[in-house]
Amino acid sequence: MIAALLAAEEGITVNWLSLAVAIVLLALNGFFVAAEFALLASRRSRIEQLAADGNARAKSALRGIRELTLMLAGAQLGITMCSLGLGLVAEPAVAAIIEGALGEWFTLSDTATHIIGFTLALSLVVFLHMVVGEMAPKSWAISHPEDSAMKLARPFRMFVTIFRPIIWFMNTIANGVVRLVGVEPQDELAMAHSPDDLRLLLDESAGHGGLAATEHELLTRSLELSGLTAADAMTVRRDIIAVSSDSTADVAAAEAHRTGRSRIIVFEGDLDHVMGFVHAKDLLRLPHGTWANTAVGGLARRVMVTPEHHRVEDLLLEMRTERQHVALVIDEHGTVVGLVTLEDVIEELIGDFHDESDHRLGDCVKLSDGTFRVNGTLRPDQFEECTGVPLPEGEWQTVAGYVIAALDEIPSVGDRVSTEIAEFEVLAMDAYAIDSLRVRITVSG
Template sequence: MGVQDPGGREEPHLQGPGLQSRLGATRRREGSSEVTGWYLLIALALLMANGFFVAAEFALTAARWTKLEEMAAGGNSRARVALSSIRELSFMLAGAQLGITMASLGLGYVAEPAVARLIEGALQNLVELSEGLLHTISLTIALAIVVFLHMVVGEMAPKNLAISEAERTALWLAIPFRLYANLFRPFIGVLNALANSSLRLLGVEPQDEIFSKHTAEEIGSMVEESAKQGMMREFEHQLLSGAVALGERDAASVMVPRTEMTAVPVTSTPEDIERVVLETGHSRIPLYSRDLDDIAGFFHAKDLLRIPADKRADPISRKYIRQMLVVPESRKLRPLLVDMRRRRQHLALVVDEHGGTSGVVTLEDLLEELVGEIRDETDVAELGIERVGRGRFVVPGSLHVADVADHLGLVLPEGEYETIAGFLMDRLGRIPKRRDVVEHNGWKLRVRQMHRRRVVQVIVEEPPRTAVSEMADEAAQQARRPV
């Protein structure tokens, strides 16, 4: 029976199956909303977990272990944990992949239906659709939203973060990721062992660490790129570039060729050798018997002090002839430098495939390949600033741009160079050649002498002077003369 009001009338709308159905639907919606809320929280946690594992995976592979070692040596405990993970990289990456897989599966299982319920409830209030069509539309939209969030928030964003800040990300995630890996170590170990066994069946030996191996060309490219980015100074760039090139170049590329060698007959007297030493500034003079293909050794200038005065007009004694290191043209510079240091030799004879003399290599030549031009006292005298005419000077290519301004008044613009040779190379866009001319503010710089790829001497010409300036200079000179 229905419920009667005080007047005895029944209220039919408060009784029967309709009331029970509506009450049940209301309870189901309330229960469904509560479940959906929990599912969304779980989905958010799984999305964050997925991002955590992705960031850990890329941070371990992108982080520079040398930088982490430096931090660990300074007492950073997180760096030590990160290094321990990198040392068993194969296992840790397997753990990251396991975490990503489980988080992705859980996200698909929980998030998609939860989001679909929310969308379905919203669409019910907007349009009238059949239950099947409504469910299909809601599921499609939910799938698109979940996939988008999974790709952007769970994959791409943490990946880009780990690549951009590899060391910092590795430090942030080091301890929690290590705890996770240790907790699931047995399971991860089994999966990783199965994967490694599969690789061995294909003839590939798995590695626990990433070993960075680079060719000389790759290292040279990295040095050049670092220099362009301003991460190293010019001297550091030159030193590293020279060290890389040292392993690729041979003796023939740096030797003083046969046609430019300074050598004297083995029958020369100490007086003859002394004149050659004074003229050339060389302290070691090769000696030949019949011709340059028959080098007997070399004479050291310091031995002149040991020869008595009454013997200086006689041919030098054999006891003063020192043996030379003999190397083929193909000898690489790095082992050649090692040989010269081990044997304490400053001069080496370079021979061709037939045993004929090709030239000589000095220890200074090898060091110049590493650190650039080396000048001693005799070089300074030879390459100093010299006036060769009115307004014309001969200067060394290694002269610093500041010295050019101080001594000649030629102010060169700032650039990625420190010497006048560097300025010429910058303006020409290539290695200068003899007789190349560069003009700057009326000044002319002409390459006078080259030695292989090095600018040795440059002729600097002042700009044309006006009659007024010449008269002013002449008056100034007269004023400085004593009365």
């Protein structure tokens, strides 16, 4: 009798001890899950900033991010060990406690008691493992990635250090399997993002109220600069305001007054032999009464020259560095094809703005009848931004180029053409170039 009681008491003690071990394993499982998701969700730039500021925990977290593959393998090893331990310890202990309770409260056969106890114990252990050991720590780590990474980094790295040989061995085998299917394993989380990726992030931030509309537009335009060249932002050759080097100052002043331009290009012979430019301030500094006798060739300042495929963001930096506001754009043959100003580049960044040099209506204006009046030099991306309808892809770089391709001839004023997206009518010509068009959109954007 006494021996039976002692055996029963010993069994109860063993069950509760096993239950305590199971609780510890459940907590450790949650620790490894949280560490894994914290490293994956943390912003490396934020961790690097904190580490640079001297935060010791951030330095430890950064070391973990830099060997991410090994850390994740360590987390998986820890999770697997805890899960196996739970299955080995928790289920029998919980089942024994439940079976004991059922035996006291109900009169059941041993088989029924065992089946009920096993089912309830397994369900309870699986539920706690999923909720407490997996889902809860994952949600916490994702909600506070950098904070959780710094809190867990040191003990987690200690575990990885202890089991590093085993983890390295398993990780090496896993990498070999991955290479067999043609994928190269990465030791660090990829941090580089393409402009399209960043644009999606900006759209998502704006959609959730994290960015104001003006900030979203400015940042989006900044990203779009990466796809633009000097040729996209330039004033075309036929619109360049220029005078010959032997022209007098009063001729240059008249051009500045007529066009509103403060900088007039000075050429020698033709526009492919540019000497520089003359600024309106240079003319105003001349002594009174000398304009008619002073050639602008002697006043010309140096002008920047850039290839037509030069990236706009690089050109902006160069113009600011050299304190230049004007750059000639040349093609591969050395022919001047246009001129780009600092204003042109800045407008690509922040949008159009009006100043004393703008003397015409907007490049794209919606009229009262629902049609659009557009400039022939409008780029496809600008056309889409204004009308909401993209131009079909092709060799053309402007709306005029698209219309000429559709007509298959140089048009005249009044010519019309219908395409898959709209009806185009030529409103004005400048010699052989289309100056303006009326556009009636025929498809939905």
